[in-house]
Amino acid sequence: MFTPRTTDPTHCHQGITESYFCLSGSISEHDVGVYAPGSLILNRPDHPHRITANEREPALLADAWVGHPEKLPTQKMTFSRQPRR
Template sequence: WEYGYEKVPKGLTNSYAYAELAGAQGPVVSHDIILGVVLFAPGCTYPSHAHKGITESYVCLSGAVSENHQGVYVPGSLILN
């Protein structure tokens, strides 16, 4: 697990980690896609953000996720960012 930031955003210390499975730095090397797993602690608030030139999508694997107060996503939900 990694933090993924040189400077961890406020509120994410000990609340967030990720592992890259496929991508430039993952065990499956790809320059076309990045696939990983993100772990959020209960009650974690992840700051709004965007990545230039890419579209993110998430699948909730466990627990529940609320995004931008648009509802609660349960396991199996697809979230597009």
């Protein structure tokens, strides 16, 4: 669940394909396009992506990772910049 205007910062998943299925609300990826309920976004392994929720309503997404069984348990999100302190 993303509250309005929430952004999942730019990151990638090493060796993992990630898919987002929009269940309610709407989102954009890299501020390009609007993905309404029923939309599917597919991010290939190592592909940087940033998800932002609509500014007026929350967005509910189903998220799935697919990859080699050895990579899934140890998977970490790799951010393009360090968190603010």
